[in-house]
Amino acid sequence: MTKIGFIGLGNMGGPMAANLAKAGHDVTATDLSIGAIDRAEEAGCTRGDSVAHAVSDADVVVTMLPAGAHVRSVYTEEYGVIANAKDGALFIDSSTIDVDSARAVSNAAKDKNFAMVDAPVSGGVAAATAGTLTFMVGGEATSFERAQPILDAMGKNIFHAGDAGNGQVAKIANYILLGITMIATCEAFNLAEKLGLDAQTFFDISSTASGQSWSMTSYCPAPGPVETAPSNRDYQPGFAAAMMLKDMRLAQEAAHKAKAATPLGAQSEALYALMEAAGKDDLDFSGVMKLISGKI
């Protein structure tokens, strides 16, 4: 049993904190939302009145916050994690944030002799609830080893991606690939249909041929072939286009800084931004099919 301070009890953090409590850890949980703290208490956590209160006695601090600005402030401000944590505590930030913020906060922690890993996740609310998330972890090997038993209670696949920030790098590199292959899959199904080839027949052929990808076989954006895909429930998420756009923007921001050419990533970001502009970014990201087929 480990004493854990958990900050950020939203769609993802709520069930993650609940799973830590279920695994027998002593979790003090806090959020800006009283309702979220109430739900965490019902799930077996202790109420945390503030960030300082949640972390002051914790051996491990876990954060699950919206974006880089929140992570920077929760860790580095006067009433934040670094100023109030117990000596020797380990910090795990599972938020999806920009690489620069991840590395800056990790350095700030290191300056005060705290170990920290960035550990963003793949998998949505369902995986957070089931405790089957994939964690991509950046940080020193010894910190990764310390984090592993905690992450085990919330996830199924846990990868060490290298130094601080590399968890975020793995996450955005995977998502740029996913975003692009989803759009490519939409284009192919739309083209096939326009030329008179039905979705099921094209799926049967392409899913066993060289065009096969996860976007096609597990999450087909054309209704019909994959029963569980959001395309069969009018693109209700799943993984919302707004979340994909957030990850695409992080990927492009990082690519610009690294001077990495990502021409298809840039195009994909622009297409998901059009879904946002049309007010349709609450659809699943495979709903980009509607845009490609002229139905938005």
Ligand code: NAD
């Ligand atoms: P969310 O908006 O539901 O939850 C964020 C929580 O952080 C909120 O409850 C908010 O009140 C709290 N918060 C913000 N500032 C705070 C502060 N200063 N102190 C205490 N609490 C604070 O977001 P989410 O869907 O849970 O996502 C969290 C992170 O996980 C994001 O970075 C997101 O990109 C990533 N992610 C989400 C999903 C998903 O499917 N939702 C999947 C993978 C990764």
